[in-house]
Amino acid sequence: MPEAPMAEMTYKERLKVDLFPTIWCPGCGIGTIMMQLAMVLDEMGLDERNTVIVTGIGCTGRMGGYLRHEAVYTLHGRTLPVAEAIKTVRPELNVVVVAGDGDTASIGGNHLIHAIRRNARVTVLCNNNEIYGLTGGQTGPTTPTGTKTLSSPGGNPNTPINLQGLVRSSPHSLYAKTTVYHQLHMRNAIKEAIEWDGFSFVDITSQCIENNGRRIGFASANEMLTFYRKTYKRAARDAVQLNPFEIGIVYPADHPARNGHDQVDAPRPPALPEQPAGPMASATESPGEGGATAPEAATTVIERTDDEKARRRAESQQRAALMAQLPAEVKTRIAMREMTLVEALGDAGLEIPEWLRTGASAPAATPQPPGDVEPSATGADPESEHKGELDAQKAEAAVEGRDLIGGAPGTDTQPAAPRTAEDARPASVSSDPKEAKRAEAQRKLAIMQRLPSELKLRVAQREITLEDAMREAGIDPE
Ligand SMILES: Cc1ncc(C[n+]2csc(CCOP(=O)(O)OP(=O)(O)O)c2C)c(N)n1
Ligand code: SF4
Numbered sequence: 001m002p003e004a005p006m007a008e009m010t011y012k013e014r015l016k017v018d019l020f021p022t023i024w025c026p027g028c029g030i031g032t033i034m035m036q037l038a039m040v041l042d043e044m045g046l047d048e049r050n051t052v053i054v055t056g057i058g059c060t061g062r063m064g065g066y067l068r069h070e071a072v073y074t075l076h077g078r079t080l081p082v083a084e085a086i087k088t089v090r091p092e093l094n095v096v097v098v099a100g101d102g103d104t105a106s107i108g109g110n111h112l113i114h115a116i117r118r119n120a121r122v123t124v125l126c127n128n129n130e131i132y133g134l135t136g137g138q139t140g141p142t143t144p145t146g147t148k149t150l151s152s153p154g155g156n157p158n159t160p161i162n163l164q165g166l167v168r169s170s171p172h173s174l175y176a177k178t179t180v181y182h183q184l185h186m187r188n189a190i191k192e193a194i195e196w197d198g199f200s201f202v203d204i205t206s207q208c209i210e211n212n213g214r215r216i217g218f219a220s221a222n223e224m225l226t227f228y229r230k231t232y233k234r235a236a237r238d239a240v241q242l243n244p245f246e247i248g249i250v251y252p253a254d255h256p257a258r259n260g261h262d263q264v265d266a267p268r269p270p271a272l273p274e275q276p277a278g279p280m281a282s283a284t285e286s287p288g289e290g291g292a293t294a295p296e297a298a299t300t301v302i303e304r305t306d307d308e309k310a311r312r313r314a315e316s317q318q319r320a321a322l323m324a325q326l327p328a329e330v331k332t333r334i335a336m337r338e339m340t341l342v343e344a345l346g347d348a349g350l351e352i353p354e355w356l357r358t359g360a361s362a363p364a365a366t367p368q369p370p371g372d373v374e375p376s377a378t379g380a381d382p383e384s385e386h387k388g389e390l391d392a393q394k395a396e397a398a399v400e401g402r403d404l405i406g407g408a409p410g411t412d413t414q415p416a417a418p419r420t421a422e423d424a425r426p427a428s429v430s431s432d433p434k435e436a437k438r439a440e441a442q443r444k445l446a447i448m449q450r451l452p453s454e455l456k457l458r459v460a461q462r463e464i465t466l467e468d469a470m471r472e473a474g475i476d477p478e
């Protein structure tokens, strides 16, 4: 796959940052898609003179208002006829549709099949959060079977639509599957889709934490991103069809590129599972109650026994109860690994339970102390998994040459940007000037997040410098 060049901060010129913060909930995946789209537009030199954005109604639809482009905010489900009309009268323009899964495949489903059939030369970026986000979390066309939603409290009885099957029913269309976690992959997919001379569709799995994720058991958006990281894998490079939980780009059979790679000679590994016959039950193959992105599915990947999960949960609850007794600055020091929980409890003169002192496991049946936050249904142990997960995310971000998304796993509901300077620090310190520039940008972002909104706004509007804002807010520059 051709590597997307490292995006410089100039992509921000494609965004109306003066309108930030956006309307989206903290932790929503839409902002990440917008950022990646802005980077691609920037890299490809596309601007308001040659590229039009079309959106429909839904949370996703609000993206048009934040991009420095001509954007049509059309009716729910009608993005494609509007996009095709623009392309017909102004064929020299790039037309990019950004729409929710409901907009695209439910009310807009009929337009979709005919846009595919006509090989309309437009690009669709489908924010596939598997739910009607804006209206409160009703079952949509891509909601996996069994998922409990606002409108299906007993679990969605229906089979989700097979977007890949639909798009690939035409010999001319390009279909790409990616996720909000896999940002470089997403960027490449968007770029190839815009460059594609024909109908192109990027199916982007993303998190609606507020109206879907929490209901199906995720404690935070970061947990959903972690789930995507652990579950979705790149397809074989010559894949002609993507299996459930595979990300990749699939081209028409006679196209020289395969899944983003130009080499067509390498045979497909024999170990790859059989392609599903006929339409897939779901893009993610329904795991039953809870849905494809429900934590139950995660356990098949993480492969933990029930006993092990119970033990980890009990341990996590006990640790949380112990942590709750400590002052905030001590908690921070523990989180930063400057001291251990045992040391902190000892310093504070608090009792250290036997299991913690000896390193033995907490008994699985330990009752949850009153007032504690229910641990996440994924069984993620914020204390012991926190660092490992964050390091894994940092390492992947560093390898992919992108910013870290996600703050502290397990507890963080603000995954759009790092929360602390520590979060922002790259996994390994690099002498690469680009790396240093990015680290500096991350550091600034982390500081910005600590400022009150009115100061943030003044910095964004360049009324004051970040340093002045820090001084006003009493933040130590060190
Ligand atoms: C013609 C019409 N029907 C229904 C609605 C109500 N409505 C607004 S947004 C929406 C669904 C949003 O889901 P999706 O398209 O997946 O976008 P998301 O909010 O998840 O980004 C619905 C049903 C509407 N605005 N117009
Ligand atoms: S409701 Fe869901 S999709 Fe809409 S902004 Fe909030 S998190 Fe995003």
Ligand SMILES: [Mg+2]
Pocket: 100, 101, 102, 127, 128, 129, 130, 131, 132, 133, 140
């Ligand atoms: Mg949706």
